[in-house]
Amino acid sequence: MASAYHINPSRRRTCPRTAARVAVFAFAALILCGLCAPAAEAVEAEAVETCVPTAEYGCVNGILQTVGQKPIAGVNVTLGGTEAGETTTADDGTWAFKVADDGTYTVTIPQDVANRHGFATNSAEVEIVKQSFSKQRGVVRFDKTAASDGTSKSNSASTDAKQSTSANAGTTSAASSTSSATWTRFCQQLYSGIIFGLLLGLMAVGMNLVYGTTGLSSFSHGEQVTLGGLMAYVGTQMLHMPVIVSAVFAVVIGGLTGLLQDQFIWGPLRRKRVGTMQQMIVTIGLSMALQYLYQFFFGGDIKGIVTSVPEGIQLGPITTNAPALICAGIALVTIIGVTVFLYCTRLGRATRAVSDNAALAAASGINVDSVVRIVWTISCALAALSGVLLGIYLNGIAWNTGVTLLMLMFAAVTLGGLGTANGALVGALVIGIVADVSTLVIPSDMRYASALAILILVLLVRPQGIFGKRNRIG
Amino acid sequence: MTIIANILGELFAPTTAAYALAAIGLNIHFGMTGLMNMGQAGFMLLGAYGFAITQMHGANLFSSVLFALLLAAVYALLLGIPTLKLGPDYLAMVTLAAAEIVRIVGRSTSMTNITGGSAGIAPQDFTTQFEDLSPLPDGTSTFLIWTYNNNIANSWWLRIVAWALVALCAFLCWRWFRSPWGRVLKGIREDENAVRSLGKSVTRCKMQALVVGGLFGALAGIVFVLPRSLNPDSLGRTVTFYTWTILLLGGAATIMGPILGSCVLWVLLTAVKETMRVSIPPTVISSNQIEALGWIIVGVALMLLVIFRPQGILGNKKELAFNG
Amino acid sequence: MAENNKPPVEAAQRKDAAASPAAQVKEPFYDLAKWGTKPPEGEELISTAYGDKVTRDLAFVENKPGVHKPDPILVADDVVRRFGGMTAVDVGHFEIERHGITALIGPNGAGKTTFFNLMTGFDTPDTGSWRFDGRDMQHVNPEHVARGGMVRTFQLTKVMSRLSVLDNMLLGAPDQPGEGMFRSLFPGMWRKKERENREKAEALLERFLLIKKKDDFAGSLSGGQRKLLEMARALMCDPKLVMLDEPMAGVNPALKQSLLDHIISLREDGTTVLFVEHDINMVRHIADWVTVMAEGRIVAEGQPKTVMDDPAVVDAYLGAHADVDLGDDAVLEGLEEHA
Amino acid sequence: ADASAQADDSAMVVGALLPLTGTLAYLAPPEVAAIKLAVNDINAAGGVLGKDVTEVEADTSDGEHADQNTSAAQSVLSKHPSVVIGPAASGVVKNVYKSIVAEKIPVISMASTSMTLSGMDPYFFRTVAPDAVQGAVMGDLIAGDGVKKLAIACFNDEYGTGMRDIILEKLQSAGVDVVYGEKDAFDPAETNYASIASAIKESGADATLIISYDQATPLIKSLASAGVDTHKLYLVDGNTVDYSKTYDAGLLKGSKGTIPGAHVDDAFLEALKGTGTDVSDTTYAAETYDAVILAALAAEQGGSASGETIQKNLASVSGADGGEQCDSFKACKALIDDKKKIQYSGKTGIGAFNKNNDPSSANIGIYAYDDKNVNVFQAMQSGEVPSE
Amino acid sequence: MNATTAATMHTVGTRHHKKKVARETDGGTDIYGLDGTKNAPRAMSRAETHVGEPEGEPLLDADNLVAGYLPGVNILNGASLALHDGEIVGIIGPNGAGKSTLLKSLFGLVRIHSGALTLRGQDITNLRADKLVARGVGFVPQTENVFPSLTIAENMRMGAYQAPKKFDERFDYVCSIFPKLGERRNQLAGQLSGGERQMVAMGRALMMRPSVLLLDEPSAGLSPMMQDETFIRVRQVNKAGVSVVIVEQNARRCLQICDRGYVLDQGRNAYSGRGRDLMNDPKVISLYLGNLEEEVEKAGQ
Numbered sequence A: 001m002a003s004a005y006h007i008n009p010s011r012r013r014t015c016p017r018t019a020a021r022v023a024v025f026a027f028a029a030l031i032l033c034g035l036c037a038p039a040a041e042a043v044e045a046e047a048v049e050t051c052v053p054t055a056e057y058g059c060v061n062g063i064l065q066t067v068g069q070k071p072i073a074g075v076n077v078t079l080g081g082t083e084a085g086e087t088t089t090a091d092d093g094t095w096a097f098k099v100a101d102d103g104t105y106t107v108t109i110p111q112d113v114a115n116r117h118g119f120a121t122n123s124a125e126v127e128i129v130k131q132s133f134s135k136q137r138g139v140v141r142f143d144k145t146a147a148s149d150g151t152s153k154s155n156s157a158s159t160d161a162k163q164s165t166s167a168n169a170g171t172t173s174a175a176s177s178t179s180s181a182t183w184t185r186f187c188q189q190l191y192s193g194i195i196f197g198l199l200l201g202l203m204a205v206g207m208n209l210v211y212g213t214t215g216l217s218s219f220s221h222g223e224q225v226t227l228g229g230l231m232a233y234v235g236t237q238m239l240h241m242p243v244i245v246s247a248v249f250a251v252v253i254g255g256l257t258g259l260l261q262d263q264f265i266w267g268p269l270r271r272k273r274v275g276t277m278q279q280m281i282v283t284i285g286l287s288m289a290l291q292y293l294y295q296f297f298f299g300g301d302i303k304g305i306v307t308s309v310p311e312g313i314q315l316g317p318i319t320t321n322a323p324a325l326i327c328a329g330i331a332l333v334t335i336i337g338v339t340v341f342l343y344c345t346r347l348g349r350a351t352r353a354v355s356d357n358a359a360l361a362a363a364s365g366i367n368v369d370s371v372v373r374i375v376w377t378i379s380c381a382l383a384a385l386s387g388v389l390l391g392i393y394l395n396g397i398a399w400n401t402g403v404t405l406l407m408l409m410f411a412a413v414t415l416g417g418l419g420t421a422n423g424a425l426v427g428a429l430v431i432g433i434v435a436d437v438s439t440l441v442i443p444s445d446m447r448y449a450s451a452l453a454i455l456i457l458v459l460l461v462r463p464q465g466i467f468g469k470r471n472r473i474g
Numbered sequence B: 001m002t003i004i005a006n007i008l009g010e011l012f013a014p015t016t017a018a019y020a021l022a023a024i025g026l027n028i029h030f031g032m033t034g035l036m037n038m039g040q041a042g043f044m045l046l047g048a049y050g051f052a053i054t055q056m057h058g059a060n061l062f063s064s065v066l067f068a069l070l071l072a073a074v075y076a077l078l079l080g081i082p083t084l085k086l087g088p089d090y091l092a093m094v095t096l097a098a099a100e101i102v103r104i105v106g107r108s109t110s111m112t113n114i115t116g117g118s119a120g121i122a123p124q125d126f127t128t129q130f131e132d133l134s135p136l137p138d139g140t141s142t143f144l145i146w147t148y149n150n151n152i153a154n155s156w157w158l159r160i161v162a163w164a165l166v167a168l169c170a171f172l173c174w175r176w177f178r179s180p181w182g183r184v185l186k187g188i189r190e191d192e193n194a195v196r197s198l199g200k201s202v203t204r205c206k207m208q209a210l211v212v213g214g215l216f217g218a219l220a221g222i223v224f225v226l227p228r229s230l231n232p233d234s235l236g237r238t239v240t241f242y243t244w245t246i247l248l249l250g251g252a253a254t255i256m257g258p259i260l261g262s263c264v265l266w267v268l269l270t271a272v273k274e275t276m277r278v279s280i281p282p283t284v285i286s287s288n289q290i291e292a293l294g295w296i297i298v299g300v301a302l303m304l305l306v307i308f309r310p311q312g313i314l315g316n317k318k319e320l321a322f323n324g
Numbered sequence C: 001m002a003e004n005n006k007p008p009v010e011a012a013q014r015k016d017a018a019a020s021p022a023a024q025v026k027e028p029f030y031d032l033a034k035w036g037t038k039p040p041e042g043e044e045l046i047s048t049a050y051g052d053k054v055t056r057d058l059a060f061v062e063n064k065p066g067v068h069k070p071d072p073i074l075v076a077d078d079v080v081r082r083f084g085g086m087t088a089v090d091v092g093h094f095e096i097e098r099h100g101i102t103a104l105i106g107p108n109g110a111g112k113t114t115f116f117n118l119m120t121g122f123d124t125p126d127t128g129s130w131r132f133d134g135r136d137m138q139h140v141n142p143e144h145v146a147r148g149g150m151v152r153t154f155q156l157t158k159v160m161s162r163l164s165v166l167d168n169m170l171l172g173a174p175d176q177p178g179e180g181m182f183r184s185l186f187p188g189m190w191r192k193k194e195r196e197n198r199e200k201a202e203a204l205l206e207r208f209l210l211i212k213k214k215d216d217f218a219g220s221l222s223g224g225q226r227k228l229l230e231m232a233r234a235l236m237c238d239p240k241l242v243m244l245d246e247p248m249a250g251v252n253p254a255l256k257q258s259l260l261d262h263i264i265s266l267r268e269d270g271t272t273v274l275f276v277e278h279d280i281n282m283v284r285h286i287a288d289w290v291t292v293m294a295e296g297r298i299v300a301e302g303q304p305k306t307v308m309d310d311p312a313v314v315d316a317y318l319g320a321h322a323d324v325d326l327g328d329d330a331v332l333e334g335l336e337e338h339a
Numbered sequence D: 001a002d003a004s005a006q007a008d009d010s011a012m013v014v015g016a017l018l019p020l021t022g023t024l025a026y027l028a029p030p031e032v033a034a035i036k037l038a039v040n041d042i043n044a045a046g047g048v049l050g051k052d053v054t055e056v057e058a059d060t061s062d063g064e065h066a067d068q069n070t071s072a073a074q075s076v077l078s079k080h081p082s083v084v085i086g087p088a089a090s091g092v093v094k095n096v097y098k099s100i101v102a103e104k105i106p107v108i109s110m111a112s113t114s115m116t117l118s119g120m121d122p123y124f125f126r127t128v129a130p131d132a133v134q135g136a137v138m139g140d141l142i143a144g145d146g147v148k149k150l151a152i153a154c155f156n157d158e159y160g161t162g163m164r165d166i167i168l169e170k171l172q173s174a175g176v177d178v179v180y181g182e183k184d185a186f187d188p189a190e191t192n193y194a195s196i197a198s199a200i201k202e203s204g205a206d207a208t209l210i211i212s213y214d215q216a217t218p219l220i221k222s223l224a225s226a227g228v229d230t231h232k233l234y235l236v237d238g239n240t241v242d243y244s245k246t247y248d249a250g251l252l253k254g255s256k257g258t259i260p261g262a263h264v265d266d267a268f269l270e271a272l273k274g275t276g277t278d279v280s281d282t283t284y285a286a287e288t289y290d291a292v293i294l295a296a297l298a299a300e301q302g303g304s305a306s307g308e309t310i311q312k313n314l315a316s317v318s319g320a321d322g323g324e325q326c327d328s329f330k331a332c333k334a335l336i337d338d339k340k341k342i343q344y345s346g347k348t349g350i351g352a353f354n355k356n357n358d359p360s361s362a363n364i365g366i367y368a369y370d371d372k373n374v375n376v377f378q379a380m381q382s383g384e385v386p387s388e
Numbered sequence E: 001m002n003a004t005t006a007a008t009m010h011t012v013g014t015r016h017h018k019k020k021v022a023r024e025t026d027g028g029t030d031i032y033g034l035d036g037t038k039n040a041p042r043a044m045s046r047a048e049t050h051v052g053e054p055e056g057e058p059l060l061d062a063d064n065l066v067a068g069y070l071p072g073v074n075i076l077n078g079a080s081l082a083l084h085d086g087e088i089v090g091i092i093g094p095n096g097a098g099k100s101t102l103l104k105s106l107f108g109l110v111r112i113h114s115g116a117l118t119l120r121g122q123d124i125t126n127l128r129a130d131k132l133v134a135r136g137v138g139f140v141p142q143t144e145n146v147f148p149s150l151t152i153a154e155n156m157r158m159g160a161y162q163a164p165k166k167f168d169e170r171f172d173y174v175c176s177i178f179p180k181l182g183e184r185r186n187q188l189a190g191q192l193s194g195g196e197r198q199m200v201a202m203g204r205a206l207m208m209r210p211s212v213l214l215l216d217e218p219s220a221g222l223s224p225m226m227q228d229e230t231f232i233r234v235r236q237v238n239k240a241g242v243s244v245v246i247v248e249q250n251a252r253r254c255l256q257i258c259d260r261g262y263v264l265d266q267g268r269n270a271y272s273g274r275g276r277d278l279m280n281d282p283k284v285i286s287l288y289l290g291n292l293e294e295e296v297e298k299a300g301q
Ligand SMILES: Nc1ncnc2c1ncn2[C@@H]1O[C@H](COP(=O)(O)OP(=O)(O)OP(=O)(O)O)[C@@H](O)[C@H]1O
Pocket: A470, A471, A472, A473, C083, C088, C106, C107, C108, C109, C110, C111, C112, C113, C114, C115, C155, E191, E192, E193, E194, E195, E196, E221
C-alpha cells in the first residue's frame, strides 16, 4: 500500500516531463525510421488479431478509439524499433503485434488521424521484455487529448469524489458540474444511509427489547439476524418458494428459536437468578455455537436470497429500486409498530415494568416469565425479519453477516438510549447516515470509525443516550 | 500422546498467558471497579503497536515495552477523562467503539507508513531482539511431554517470560485486592455515589484502575503478538469477547480466576478440536464441518459452564445473590 | 458455631424454653433497650457544653425564615434548582448554626433532598452560592465536599451490596494512606491505620446493632439496617457537618430512641448535625433549631416549639390528625363527610 | 533437530494448515481435496521412500482468530510433519511460519500472494505467484480493452491493496484514468455496498475492477442495481468464480477475470471430486496439489523425509537446475529412481523455485464470463516472476 | 419504668453484650445462632401465638414458617401469622427481625423451606407472585417499590394490571388521596422524592383492590400528614372489605389502627395481642416501641 501513496505525487510530477520526452523520442524515431527503415526490415513483427505473450513472443497491442471511446477502424498502425511491422485496426479498434525480441518499440499512427481526433500525439514507445510479466506486453493508446490530459491530471490530483466530472466536459463547466455531482452524491449517500439505518434499526429493535426487558445485551442477536437471512435463502433457493413465503417462513423459524431459547436457556437462568453479565457470556457462547452451526450447514460463502437484479428507479437525484424501498418501508412500519406496542399496550408496559423491577412486576400481577418469553420470541422474530430484508437489500447473507453488524446494532441502541424503543430507530439512523455520508470526506474503510466516533461524542454530551432519561441521585 | 501433549500444552502456551494477562487487567476494570470495558483488545492492540513499531525502528527492548505501556496509559487517559462518568452499559459501548476505532484506524490505508495498514507488521521486524535476549541455547528442548523451540516464536523463552509476567501481575492484583485501595475500587463497583459521598476520589481511582488494567492489557498485547505477527484484525472484538468469557469463566473479582479461566478456555478449545480431528473420519462429514463442529461444541460447553456455574469456577456464589 | 459459644442469654432461654415453653415464650431474646448509648457506668455523663452554648446563642435569634445566626457553619444564598418547569429548590438565605442540631422538615417533595444534593455537590443549582466553614463550595465536586467535612447520607440508601458491612464502614474512614494505588502495595504503610479504623467501625456497629452482621454482605441487610449502616458509615468520617436524610425512617422506635442520644453526643464531639426527618417527636426531642421547607422555599424557621405550633406548619405539614387517635371511628366518618 | 531426526527414518507426514472455518472457509474444500488427491496419487505410486505418506490437518481459521493460527501450527508440528502445506492467506502465513521454519520444516503456501513474503525465509516456499504478476496482467487487460475511466472497488487487505498498487502502476503508463478507488478501499468486513456502488456510479467510470474475496457476490449486485455496467467488470482470483447459480443469466456477460495458474482441465476437477470432498471449483487446488507432490519428490530425491532434506531438494526437483521434465509423481519418481535429475511440471505450470523460493515463472489465466455467468477460459499468459 | 433505671439497665446490658459479641463473631456464620434445625420445636397453643384471634377459619394463615434467602441460613424460624376476614393485622419488631421476609415469603418472593401457608384454606406455599395477585393478594414492598423508568400514570396502570378496564375510576380515587400523583402523572417515578415514591407505591396497591393487602412500611418517608392520611385510608379500605397485613416501624400509629398485632423478633413471634393492648404493654414499649413521645412531652412541660 505504501506504493499507492507514492504513485500519485510522483506521477503528477513526472508526467509532463515524460510527455515531453515521448514527443522528442517520437520525433527522433520518425526520422530514424525514415532513414533506416529498409535496413531494419530484416526482422518482421507479426501482425495478429489478438496476442497473448508466451515464452517466445511478447506483444505490442492496443485499441484505437476516439476520446469518446468510439473505435476507429481501418487505420494503419506502424510498429518500429527492434522489429517492424504494420497492421490496420479492426472494427473494434484493436490491433496487435507479436514480437519475438526484447527491446524498445515505437508505435505510430498517421498524423492526420491523430489530428482529426485531437490526440496529443501519434506515436508511443514501449519496452518489451518477454520474460517479465510487467514488460512482456506493451499496450499503446492514443486516446488522450492535449486538453483533457490537463483536466484529467488535475482531476486525479483532487479527491475521488470530485473526479466524477467527465474529462471531456471541458474546463468551463468543471466547477459547477463538480458541485452538482457532489450534491447528487450527497443525496445518494444520505439516502442509502437512511435505508441502511432503517434496516439497522429493525435489527437493533429486537435486541433493545430484550435489553429493555431483561437488562441483557445479547451478543447472539447477530446470529438471529443471520438465521433469518439463511432461512429465507433456504426458502427461495433450496425449497424454491416465493420470496414472501420464504420471509414468513424465516420469521416463524426465528420466532420459534426465540421461544425455545427462552424455554431452555434464559428461563432457567432467570429462575436461578443468574446475573446479566453471566447471561451475556452465555450469549457469547451461543453466538459462537450458532455461527459455526451455520458454517456447518451452509459453508463459508455468501448466499444470495434472490438472484435477479432489481430495476433502478430514479427519484430526483437518487437512484434506488423497488426492493430497497419496500424493505425500508417494512422496517419503518415494524419499528413504529414495536414502539406503539411498547408505549401504548398493556403488554408493552409490562415489558418495561419487568425491566425496571421484575419482583415488583410480579407483585403487580404480571407473569414475568411469560412476558419475557414473548419478548424473546418477538425479538428473535424481528431479528429474522431484519435478516430477510437485509439479505435482500445487501444482496447476500453469510454465516457472519450478523456478527459483523452486531457492533453497529449495539452502537445504535446505545446511541438512542438503551432500552428505549424509538431510541434504536433514531440511533440506527444516525449511525447509518453518518457512516454513509462520511465517505464523502474520509476513506470508506474508515466510515464505521466515524459512526462510532459520533456515538462517543453524543454520549459525552448525553451520557444516557438520545432518548434515555436519568434518574435522580439520593 | 501428542494430542494430550497438545491439549495440556495450551495450559501454559503464550496465548493462554496473553489472555490471562488481558483478563487480569479486565478483572481490575470490571471485577474490582465495575468498569464494563468492552474494549480490552484496544489496549492490547495499542500495546502491540507501541512495541512492534518501536522495535521496527530499532529501539531497545526495554524502551519499546515502556513505550507500549505509555501508549496504553495515554489511551486510557484519553478514554477515561470524558467517559468515566458514563453508566456501565454506556461505558461498555464507548470502550468497544474506541477499540474498534483504534483497529480501524490502525488498519486503514492511510496509516500504512506507520502501522503497516491491514498487513500489519511481520514478525521478523519486531521479534528478533526479544528472541536474541534469551539465555537459552538455540534449538529445541523437550520437557516432560512437551517439545518446543527454545527461542523462536512459540518458544520456551516466551513461555517463561509470559508466565513470569502473569505471576507478577497476579501478585500485584492480589496485593491490591486486599488493600484499602482495592476496597475503594470495590466500593465504586457497587455504588460510586456512595463512595463519593464518603470523600473518596472516585474519578481518580477509576482512572487509576482503567490505566492499570490497560497496562496489563498492553503487556498482554505484546505477549500475544510475539509468537505470531501483528495484524490489527487479530486483535479485534473477538479477543475482547474471549477475554470476558475467560474472566467470568474463572470468576470475576478473584485472583486466580482469570488465569484459570484462560487455561480452561484454551485447553477446552484445543481438546475439543484435536479430539474431533482424530475421532471423526473426514468421510463422515467434511473437514470443514469437523472443525465447525468443534467450535459448536466449544460454544455449547461455554454456555453449559456458565449455566451450571454462573459465578465462575472460583467465584463466590454468595456474591451472585446480590447481582440485582 | 460450637454450642458453648452461644450467647449466654440465648442459651439460658433455650433451656428454659425446653422446660416450660409456654411460660417463656413471651420473653424477648435479648433486651434491645439495653443497647443504648449511655456512657458506661462510672464515667461522666457526656458534657453538655456545646449544647448549652448553642441553646444560649439561638435563644436570641429571631424566628423568621432566612434569619442570620451567630456562628453559621453553612451559609447558602439564592440557591435555585429547576427541573423542567418545576422549581424544586429556591432558597433565599439559609444558615446552619455551628454545633447545633438543625432539623429540616417539610412536606414530601418540598425539595429537602434536592437541597442536600445541591449542598454536597451531587447536583448543580441553576443559580446560587454557598459557603461551608468560610469556604466557597460552588462547583466543588462531591468527594471534595465530603473531604472538606460535610458528609451526607442518602434517603434511598446506598449500601455497597457486595462488600461486607465492615468494609462498608471502613470505606467511611478518612485519611487511609492505603487508599493510594502505590502505597496500597505496601501493607506496612497502612496496617496500623487500618486497625484503628476497624476498632472505630466495630464500636459504631455495636451502637447501631449491626455488629453481628459485620462480615455479611451489606446487600443482605434489611431496609432498616441499611439506614443504620448508612448513618454509621457517615459517622466514620468524623465530619464537621453531617447531613442526615431521614436517618430514622424505618428504624425501630426503641433503637431510634437510643440513637438519638448518640446524635446528641455527636454535638458534644463538635459535629454539627443537619437532619431531615418526618418524626415530629424526634425533631422535638433533639433539634435545637427547626427549618421548614415547602415547595422549595424556606417558609419558617425557629425554635422547635415555636415552629411546631405555627398554624401554617400544622396545616401544610403536620395535618389535622396529628394528635388524633387514628383508631377512632370518628376519623373515618369525618373523612366521609368531607368527601 | 529433535523433530527432524525422528522424521529421518520414518514415513513422510504432510501437515496441512487450511482455513477450514472462518471467513476464508469457502476456499478450503478444493484445497482439502487436492491434498487428499496428491497423497492418494503418491501412495498409489508406492509412497515416498517406500512408505505411505500420511496427512495431518489443522484449522488455521482466519486472521481474526490469530490464536487459532498458532495453535493449529502447534497441533501440526507436534505430529512431526516433514513439510507443512499452507496456510492460504498471507496474513496467516505471517502468524505461523516462524515457529515451523524454526524446526527446519519447510512451509509451502498454496495461496499466499503477498509480495512481502518473497524471500522471507529459506524454508518458506509458495506455489503461487505473487500479486505483482497477476496485477501486471490485469493492468494490461484493462488498458488493452480501451477502458478510459476505471473505478476500482478494492478491499483494504494486504492482498487487495497490494494488487491494486501494481495494477495502478500499469494503468498509469497506459493512460487509463482511475476515477474511483485510487486510494479508497473498503473494509473487508463490509456488508453494505450501496454507498460504494453509488459512488462508482457517480464517478462515471466505464469499467469497474473488483479486488476482493467473496465480498464480490453482494458487491456486484449492488453495482448492478446502482446502474453500473456489469458487463464491464474486471475480477481477480479472489472472486473470479462461477456465478451461474448466484445471478440471473446474462448479468456478467463480457466481464473478465484473471486467475493465476494453468487452466486446469475438467479431469482434475473430477479427480478432486473423487476424493469424496464436496468441491465445486478448483481455486488453488492445483497449487495445493503441486505443493504436496514437490515436497514428496524432494524427499524422494534427498532420500529422507526430514524437513531439511526436503528444503534442500525442493528447488532442484522443481527444476531450478534443469533436468528431465515429468508431470506426475509416478513419472518423476521413476526418473529419480534412475538417478536422473528431474523437473516437475505440475498442474499449475509454475516454473522452478527462484532464489526467493517463489515460482520463477507463472501462468495467469484470463477468463471471460459468458451469458450464463460462467467464467470461460480465454487465454493464458505466462512469464517470469520478478525476483527483485 | 422511669428514665434513671432504664439508664442503669442500659449500661449493664451494653457491657455484657460486648463480651458476648466478641466470642460470637469469632465463631462463625450462623447469624443468630438460631439455625431452625437446631432449635427445639415450639410447643405453643394457637391461642398463645395468636392472642385475641377471632373465631373461625383465618383468611390467610401462616404457620411455623421457616424461610431464608441463602441456602443454610434461615431468616424466619417458625414465624406464624393469621389474618381473618376484615382484619387489620400489624407486625412490628426490631430491624432485621424478619418482618419483610415474612411478608415476602407470604407472597412467594422468598422460598419457604417448611411450614404451612394457606389462603382461604388452600395451600399457597411458594406460589408464584402473579398467581397470588390473581387470587386477590396485593403487596407493597419496603424498598424498590416503584418502577423508576415508568411514569406515575404507568406505575398506576401496573397496579391495575389485571383489571385494566377499571383504571380510570381507580386512578381518580388514588388521586383524591394523593393529589400530587394526579398532578405529576407524566413524571417518571425515578425522579420523584422519597416520599412521593412512597405515595406511588401505596397508590399502586390501592389501584389493585385486592382482598388481602400486604403492606411493608407504607408510611416510611411520608410527611406526618401523609402518614396519617395513609393510615386512615388503610382503615377505609379495610372497612370496604380488604383484609390488611401491615408492617410498620411507626409502631404506635400502626397499632392504633390494627385489630391485632404481632411482635416479631429474630424470625419468630415474640408477642401478639390486640393492637391497643400491645401499645400499652410496658414490656413491648420498653423493648420495641420506646417512650420517645412521653419523654418529649415530659420535657415539654
Ligand atoms: N431529577 C429530577 N427530575 C425531575 N424532578 C425532580 C428530580 N429530582 C427531584 N425532582 C422533584 O423535585 C421535588 C423535590 O424533591 P426532593 O427529593 O428534594 O423532595 P424532599 O423534600 O426530599 O421530599 P421527601 O420528603 O419526600 O423526601 C420533587 O417534587 C421531585 O419530584
